[in-house]
Amino acid sequence: MPISADDLLSVVRNYWRSDHAFDDKAENSPETKRLQREWAQALEKMDQWRVLLRELGAALPHFNIGNATATSDACFRCSVYPNREPVYTNPGDEPRSRRWAVVGCVSILAPVYSIYGVQYDYRGKERIAERVFFDPLPPEMQAPAEIIARKLEAMFGVEALPREIADIRIPLIVEPREPPDTTLFHALFSSYPERVP
Template sequence: MSLSAEELLSIVRNYFRPDKDFNYRPESSPEHERFSEQWERALERMDQWRAFLRELRGALPDFDIRNVTAPCDSCFRCATYPKEKTRPITSSWSVVGCLSILAPVYTVYGVHCTYTYTDKGRDLSEEVFLYSLPPEMQGPASIIARGIEATFGAEALPREIAETRIPLIVEPQEPPETTLFHALFISEPEKIP
């Protein structure tokens, strides 16, 4: 049963605020308290998430698969990287799978990183593919998606719903830029280790 944008907005309003009223207070907002409690409940599924990652490693033997879950985000998250690496690395890519802890939805997206070397060090530029993945990312993305669906019973969040603008702050995203994607998964999808 798919959830509508309105139903998902109703859910995420429990965990995020439309203002910064609690930013400089010693106490947490009620929304932050609920978010922390939701993570406590989600951690009970961490063994299941780790088992899923082990299965994924078997299904994608040519990839390094890492658990990149962070309790500041709204999801369990994994990143897959092709094992072939040349030195110096000038570019790399990853397919990222996200399972929301707030609603029974998931997403899979890609990140392409380009490294430029200068006498001052290495510069990094990232390109995020939230919906239309390049051909090399499509195979791993499909395997991750099928695995999440089979293991957790979650549904893919449709693009049109993911892009729904919401009047909430999901640091560092603020209205009018904040979307359901940010609230249900991660506010900075380009940030992967």
């Protein structure tokens, strides 16, 4: 049975606050303590996550597979990059290149996942632009995204979080996002989707 937006909002209220009451305190908020407990339990699944990464490597041999998990987020994240040289968009005196990745996320707070793409433009080694794609993904990202989705569903028993639910604005702070810019996606997955190592 699909999880509703109301159910998800009820869940994330346990882990994120709507105020800054604990910002200057030495102790963590009750919400932060609960998130830390969730991570302690989730890290017991790290072996399963590593299996997923190996299986993705076997299924996507022309890609580099990375673990982009950070315990400041509320999810396990993997990144899938083409292992070929970046595409040059402006071969002139100053080379510009474009790199991209597909990112798969499994929330530690609810049995849902999300897949998105990121694109980075560089001038030499300097990143000059970044863009996050949700639905629809650019054509080059679609095939790896489908493989990641199938693997996440099979290994973790999770379902895709529909975009219309992921984009619902919530009255909670998920650093650095604050209302009205915070969404269910940020609370369930990452407030920095564009930051992928």
